[in-house]
Amino acid sequence: MSDPVVDLELARAHGLSEREAALVIEILGRTPTYPELGIFSVMWSEHCSYKSSKKLLRTLPTQGACVVQGPGENAGVIDIGDGNVCVFKIESHNHPSYVEPHAGAATGVGGILRDIFTMGARPLASLDSLRFGPLDDPQQRYLVRGVVAGVGDYGNCFGCATVGGEVTFHPRYRKNILVNAMNVGIARADAIFLAKAAGIGNPVIYVGSKTGRDGIHGASLLASSEFDEHTEEMRPTVQLGDPFTEKLLLEACLEAMKTGAIVGIQDMGAAGLTCSSFEMASRSGTGIEMDLDRVPQREANMTPYELLLSESQERMLLVAEAGREREVLDVFAKWDLDAAIVGRVTADGKMRVRWHGELVVDIPVDPVAASSPVYERPQARPADFEARQQLDLASLPAERDPSGALLLLLGSPNLCSREWVYRQYDQLVQSSTVLRPGGDAAVVRVPETERGLALKTDCNPRYTAQNPYLGAMHAVAEAARNVAVTGARPLAVTNCLNFGSPERPECMWEFAEAVRGMGDACRALGVPITGGNVSFYNETAGEGAIPPTPTIGMVGLLDDVARAVPAAFRAAGDAVILLGETRPELGATEYLAVRHGLELGAPPALDLLAEKRLQELLVEAATRGLLRSAHDCSEGGAAIALAECAIRSGLGVEATLRDVGGRPELALFAESCARAIVSCAPAQADALLALARAHGVPAARIGVTGGGRIRIAPGVDVSLREAHDTWARTLPEALG
Amino acid sequence: MFPGSNDDRDLARGFALCGAQVELVWHKDTRLPELDGVGIPGGFSYGDYLRCGAMARFSPVMRSVVALAASGRPVLGVCNGFQILCESGLLPGALVRNRDLKFICLDTRVAVEERGIFGGELESGRELAIPVKHGEGAYVPDAERKPRVAFRYVGGSPNGSTDDIAGVVSDAGNVIGLMPHPEHAVDPLLGSTDGGVLLRAFLAAAVARREAER
Numbered sequence: 001m002s003d004p005v006v007d008l009e010l011a012r013a014h015g016l017s018e019r020e021a022a023l024v025i026e027i028l029g030r031t032p033t034y035p036e037l038g039i040f041s042v043m044w045s046e047h048c049s050y051k052s053s054k055k056l057l058r059t060l061p062t063q064g065a066c067v068v069q070g071p072g073e074n075a076g077v078i079d080i081g082d083g084n085v086c087v088f089k090i091e092s093h094n095h096p097s098y099v100e101p102h103a104g105a106a107t108g109v110g111g112i113l114r115d116i117f118t119m120g121a122r123p124l125a126s127l128d129s130l131r132f133g134p135l136d137d138p139q140q141r142y143l144v145r146g147v148v149a150g151v152g153d154y155g156n157c158f159g160c161a162t163v164g165g166e167v168t169f170h171p172r173y174r175k176n177i178l179v180n181a182m183n184v185g186i187a188r189a190d191a192i193f194l195a196k197a198a199g200i201g202n203p204v205i206y207v208g209s210k211t212g213r214d215g216i217h218g219a220s221l222l223a224s225s226e227f228d229e230h231t232e233e234m235r236p237t238v239q240l241g242d243p244f245t246e247k248l249l250l251e252a253c254l255e256a257m258k259t260g261a262i263v264g265i266q267d268m269g270a271a272g273l274t275c276s277s278f279e280m281a282s283r284s285g286t287g288i289e290m291d292l293d294r295v296p297q298r299e300a301n302m303t304p305y306e307l308l309l310s311e312s313q314e315r316m317l318l319v320a321e322a323g324r325e326r327e328v329l330d331v332f333a334k335w336d337l338d339a340a341i342v343g344r345v346t347a348d349g350k351m352r353v354r355w356h357g358e359l360v361v362d363i364p365v366d367p368v369a370a371s372s373p374v375y376e377r378p379q380a381r382p383a384d385f386e387a388r389q390q391l392d393l394a395s396l397p398a399e400r401d402p403s404g405a406l407l408l409l410l411g412s413p414n415l416c417s418r419e420w421v422y423r424q425y426d427q428l429v430q431s432s433t434v435l436r437p438g439g440d441a442a443v444v445r446v447p448e449t450e451r452g453l454a455l456k457t458d459c460n461p462r463y464t465a466q467n468p469y470l471g472a473m474h475a476v477a478e479a480a481r482n483v484a485v486t487g488a489r490p491l492a493v494t495n496c497l498n499f500g501s502p503e504r505p506e507c508m509w510e511f512a513e514a515v516r517g518m519g520d521a522c523r524a525l526g527v528p529i530t531g532g533n534v535s536f537y538n539e540t541a542g543e544g545a546i547p548p549t550p551t552i553g554m555v556g557l558l559d560d561v562a563r564a565v566p567a568a569f570r571a572a573g574d575a576v577i578l579l580g581e582t583r584p585e586l587g588a589t590e591y592l593a594v595r596h597g598l599e600l601g602a603p604p605a606l607d608l609l610a611e612k613r614l615q616e617l618l619v620e621a622a623t624r625g626l627l628r629s630a631h632d633c634s635e636g637g638a639a640i641a642l643a644e645c646a647i648r649s650g651l652g653v654e655a656t657l658r659d660v661g662g663r664p665e666l667a668l669f670a671e672s673c674a675r676a677i678v679s680c681a682p683a684q685a686d687a688l689l690a691l692a693r694a695h696g697v698p699a700a701r702i703g704v705t706g707g708g709r710i711r712i713a714p715g716v717d718v719s720l721r722e723a724h725d726t727w728a729r730t731l732p733e734a735l736g
Numbered sequence: 737m738f739p740g741s742n743d744d745r746d747l748a749r750g751f752a753l754c755g756a757q758v759e760l761v762w763h764k765d766t767r768l769p770e771l772d773g774v775g776i777p778g779g780f781s782y783g784d785y786l787r788c789g790a791m792a793r794f795s796p797v798m799r800s801v802v803a804l805a806a807s808g809r810p811v812l813g814v815c816n817g818f819q820i821l822c823e824s825g826l827l828p829g830a831l832v833r834n835r836d837l838k839f840i841c842l843d844t845r846v847a848v849e850e851r852g853i854f855g856g857e858l859e860s861g862r863e864l865a866i867p868v869k870h871g872e873g874a875y876v877p878d879a880e881r882k883p884r885v886a887f888r889y890v891g892g893s894p895n896g897s898t899d900d901i902a903g904v905v906s907d908a909g910n911v912i913g914l915m916p917h918p919e920h921a922v923d924p925l926l927g928s929t930d931g932g933v934l935l936r937a938f939l940a941a942a943v944a945r946r947e948a949e950r
Contacts, residue, residue, distance in 0.1 A: 425841060
């Protein structure tokens, strides 16, 4: 089989613009070979090059006392004391999961796990942020089942606990679901490995699974263009995962790293062998010489194009110290994994690839990897933006049946119990999970220490759809609040930015606004961003784009994990206290959407100083042991927060909420920021209220735990059992 | 340890917390070090792509485990370890896909019935809170042989096990297997500590056996 003729048409089919194609010829001084065209295509794809987002991402705060490694490596790294670091990152696998839900979600988990252990960390906990279209659509139910099973199968078999995440349903995800996978690992601070190809003459070693024909152009075509009627034909671009091999690869890599013979290592994810080798060489200012005939191959007669672009899973590329190859190869042999010396590091800054003795690729590394095109794409605020912010409360009928409204919300797809999802995940392996899924943030113990990490992903797409700037700020604030209610200090953020096509000015505006909001909130709360991932082109021809979805992954630190505070009430007779202030705001709330079918109005105002005060109060109260439980007020407001504390504990509650604007739905269901429901022993209540005053946080003793009912004035009175059953049955009934 | 075992360090930690000296043994080893007993951890040995535990039974180390069991020393299999013991014939019966075909991870309660050589606090009738996490945990007995039931789920099985069986013990009484994970119930910070009851009973049996052999 001979290679096709490389011309402009073929370049376009590879996703390169006319200008980019001309640039390729300028760099090479000639027309590229077919494999070279493939390399430019993936390296300059939106997914790998960040060409539309790079400029804006540079405005984000990435510095902080805890930051050991910011953006640019496989994952972010922060100091968590005791000589340990936390290595963490979130990544999207959206398009593959829509095309093939089980395999797409599974390999999304596999990819993020490799990003973590590539850096020398043992993955400790996973979180998964999942977004689907409406639950009453059979196709969405098929997607939910497939994605959840895929996430579970990979993480369970690999042996990393899945401890949290989120699941939301919204019509605008119907043709473009989101699967964002986050992983958190622990390494010793003095044993972090970076993706560098340093040391002229050092061997380049390929380890892991053999290379097959799967996933070719997954990154460049599937992830970097919008869906259309041909999407179904893209199924072969989805990779297949093998968590068992990945588990062996983890153990073998960590063991090989201990030999001291490894100089640099990078996983082969998007764009496989190409991306990993170019990035490693680019970071070190070196070149690489590679012989494709030495690459372990699963199928016969693979071409250089296929070998370079395959996205077969569970593979790593590493550079070892010359003369110590044997030590490394022996470790992989022990674990029955393929390992082969495929090339060596060179001094001339060029990527030279041979196949059957022929030089098939001869490209300078830097112009491809580091100097890829950067675009400043046009932005335009949507014409109806102002109109969408308007909500006239007087036009809504006052809530006459608060109990009915509470039950309706409790059983609604976005607020009901997620147990159907997380019971399919191993939450316990590695014996570290202190607070399991279902509360606010999950808490895991840092092995062999007294410390704990609080982990949370967050983004409310109703807010970001209405106002991407404010919505992105809320995502950061709520994630930090979720971490703080457990008693942990929010430390740092990873983000997964899911948007529509950057080539449409409205989407680019949404992206710019969300980045601005994230930056402002992170600066105000003092949490740096250590990296993440951008996923553009989340839209389908004729269907429009997803709501802007900047998913925030937050990590917080508890110095004494035994002091972690759960969300559910703990004992009958405890005092219930509402921290923060409820304001007359109903825009973009769950109540408005579920009760009135309206997605209107500005999201709640966000006072970042009040947020910071609340979070500092929560951390101090937990440290002093004042809190029995703490749960943030967010979607569904104070009433839903109280009901969740009650349902999850099996303890009723009797509480009175202060009147807000003379309308019960405001007191009950407004989603004002910087609030939490906490409980404490009655004897501690005064101390807690005094501490709140000292922190400048409004606080009111609103009730008491216990009994068999949920009674919340104004107007809510339902039995605990009915509330529980309504909340618990929605997902099992829909999904089986 | 088999390739793909992933609760290996958890079980080792559980035994260590209960006072044992623990050695991890690699699946390719044909000889066991001087051991008073063997625990086979949970996970997905060899990926469990064929049938849970079906590959592990052929691994070199299992011949030594079979010999150790024949000598009367105690052997414990947890989850995938239980599946391996059934596949290798040390325990009767088999484990099949859960009733609703999904993996489950949740807290369960089991009641102790037959104890074999394991005693101490592991009293018949005692209820223990221990979590399960498995996709293939429904126990099916052999047609010709009634198993000696060691543990039964309280309030019905979560996975469709025959007669709510959660674990069984061998006729000789020294090989015991169960689906719930005692090693995930040994630390008060993480929930129940009832798993320690079984792990301590195992260690006591191992010590008693060693004394008897002397």
